[in-house]
Amino acid sequence: MKILRIEAIPFAIPYNKPLRFASGEVRVADHVLVRVHTDDGVVGVAEAPPRPYTYGETQESIVAVVDKVFAPQLTGLTLLDREAVHARLDRTVGNPAAKAAIDMALWDALGRSLGLSVSQLLGGWTDRMRVSHMVGFAPDAEMVAEAERVRDTYGIRTFKVKVGRRPVDLDVGACRALREALGPDVELYVDGNRGWTPSEAARALDAMADLGLTLSEELCPADDVLGRRWLTSRTSVPTVADESATTPGQVTRELLDGAATMISIKTARTGFTTSQRILHQCEGLGVEVVMGNQIDGQVGTACSVAFGAAHRSSSRRAGELSNFLDMSDDLLTEPLEISGGELAVRPGPGIGIEIDPGKLAHHRRDR
Structure with a gap:
């Protein structure tokens, strides 16, 4: 259950209608899919939604901090090294959505490895x-x-x-x-x-x-x-x-x-x-x-x-x-x-969801 690789994939899905509120509005879900790969072939997934008007994060900043900062620090740890994971994430100020997505993808991978629901x-x-x-x-x-x-x-x-x-x-x-x-x-x-x-x-x-x-x-x-x-x-x-x-x-x-x-x-x-x-x-x-x-x-x-x-x-x-x-x-x-x-709650191990590769290929923005 060793962390082999962490990737951040930007994607964009339009809303049928914008959601408007006092601090802004959202017309497109320009989010980031975070995937944690382990050495035994398990892949955990989670989603990071940037909210620049609330936390200062953007799609580009989430991808950059995951790729350049968090992934190198966490590679080699195991899915059970949760305190060590958070100690390393906490070295970097802010970036709540990026950190949260990594945490949840790790839990998803752990559940898949154990054959148990995260819930x-x-x-x-x-x-x-x-x-x-x-x-x-x-x-x-x-x-x-x-x-x-x-x-x-x-x-x-x-x-x-x-x-x-x-x-x-x-x-x-x-x-x-x-x-x-x-x-x-x-x-x-x-x-x-x-x-x-x-x-x-x-x-x-x-x-x-x-x-x-x-x-x-x-x-x-x-x-x-x-x-x-x-x-x-x-x-x-x-x-x-x-x-x-x-x-x-x-x-x-x-x-x-x-x-x-x-x-x-x-x-x-x-x-x-x-x-x-x-x-x-x-x-x-x-x-x-x-x-x-x-x-x-x-x-x-x-x-x-x-x-x-x-x-x-x-x-x-x-x-x-x-x-x-x-x-x-x-x-x-x-x-x-x-x-x-x-x-x-989705049945099955981890969070209980699977990513459709065709949909991801269509909506991702890094290719």
Whole structure:
């Protein structure tokens, strides 16, 4: 189980429609497929989605840091040398998506080598998760139509609404339209992607107090230290830290500062190893978590559901597992399927997925 080679393959798959939110928009999934090869012929895979407006990574930077920095440092270690792997990855600052993809590809290779599911190796709590769907910026009628289509087609009944526009009345109106169209039994929560000031966020939450919102995520920038603390203290809606809590240390800061009451875990930025550390940290502090989405493709979504379903705490809430539905294609031999509002963990060793060589050849951008 020795690491023989690590490769980073850039690929691009257009979205059928752009996803728009306060910190940017995504029209093409210009991601990176990371593959870990072992000396016994096993190949582990994972996906790195760059988010330059959030973490500073680009497709080109992920390929470069994997090829030039991480691969030479990790070659020769075994799949079980996890502490050594992370010690070497941690020598380099930043690059969360690149590090996460390497970590998950190593776990995938380990599961394949042992003939066991990664989800079983991580905890094996359940074999599926309820799904939450993200609704991006659009006119109210389009947002409602999308949510109704997703509900009727896939049985999804939890929706994360992107907010953070100015004036705030735009988003208040959208959330009210969604509530009126979907009814009281559908769960709605909001994500501001750091788009509002604390006072704007307070005004919006007050205006939506009758809508039964279950969560509010990153309504203000992480640097608004006192404002975030003030906002969290004055609202009964749980405050989720996402981009502001990407490491165990940041999680501690956000919670002890009173800036958040919940944590979003994204395997796309913390892999399986660090995600599990954050999850156990939250469990020890009595803090709830939600499985987030970095606008992952099907490879990344398979990783998210494998982790989320593996643990009691991360499987309690609906996970953000549906954004691949808006992609025009995928890389898998057997595409993921959401049914009855749920996504099942793939059976089989590792993450349980296989890459279609024809699809990869068509979408890769390095040849």
